[in-house]
Amino acid sequence: MAKDPAVLFYTADFLTRTSRLTDEQVGQYIRALCSQHQEGHFTKDELYQILKSYDSPVWKKFIIDDNGFYYNERMQEEIEKRINYCNSKSHKGISGRKNKSYDYHTVIIRKSSENHTENGNENDNINGIDNEDEDKQKICEHFIKWYSEYPNKTGKGAALKSWNKIKNKKEISEKILESLKWQKESEQWKKDNGQYIPNPSTYINQQRWMDEPKTIKNYPNGMTKEQYDLF
Known part of the structure; x- marks a missing residue:
């Protein structure tokens, strides 16, 4: 399968976030981003080969x-x-052609190449979901709401992939969303400044929304558990 040749690049954001980098560091940063797009996440050694130094602010x-790779x-x-x-665009093009020999992946890449300047259409949709499809739009809004309320902001891209x-x-x-309400208030998640809150992608992959809250036992006469156990 050929690699997608394009991805949206927000120049204003990039200039703002690299304003304190040297020209050499900006070049390394761009090369690293391009490599991630074409080749995936890096090992530590692979990223070092691009940045040339462990002291680089990049x-x-x-x-x-979760697998120890950089991205x-x-x-x-x-x-x-x-x-x-691209998938949403390709599905529309493939509709009605099931009886013909058709290379699905080729369609995705060709559509990608033809439409990589259609910024307006991409920005109108979230993750390729048509605004007219209310159910799918609501599902996407659920992810945005869940991630905004999730206390461990680590690996949003991986979490979206799992979602x-x-x-x-x-x-x-x-x-x-319902489970998150009580989990945020649980003793386990509040312990040690949230150290035991799972990464968002781990939460999804392990279906942690199926966990059940621990029952808190009320002891008589205001006793603590230790006092109650003495009887």
């Missing part, structure tokens, strides 16, 4: 995924949005 632009979160988000957008794999999204997303 390292701070990359975070570590830029914003680039990952744009890759996911791009894939979903998109959920079956029965409409029903499950409502359950996820």
Whole structure:
């Protein structure tokens, strides 16, 4: 399968976020972003080969995924949005041609190449979801709401990828939002400044919304558990 040749690049954001980098560091940053888009997440050695130094401030632009690989979160988000957008366009083109020999992946890349300047259409949709489809739009809004309230802001792109794999999204997303309410107040999540809150993608992959809250036992006469156990 050929690589998608394009991804949205927000020049204003890039200039703002690289204003304190040297020209050499900006060049390294661009090369790293392009490499992530074409080749995926990096090992530590692979990223070092691009940045040439462990002291480079560009390292701070990359975070570590659950498998120990480095990636830029914003680039990952744009890759996911791009894939979903191209898929939605390709499905429309393939409709009605099931009886013909058709290379699905070729269609995706060709559509991607033809439409990579259609910024307006991409920005009107979130992850390739048509605004006219109210159910799908609501599901996407559920992810945005859930992530905005989730206390561990790590790996949004990976979390979105996991979210998109959920079956029965409409029903499950409502359950996820409901479970998050009590989980945020749980002793486990508040312990040690939130150290034990799972990464967002881990939460989704392990279906942690199915966890049940611990029952808090009320002891008589204001006794503590230790006092009650003495009897």
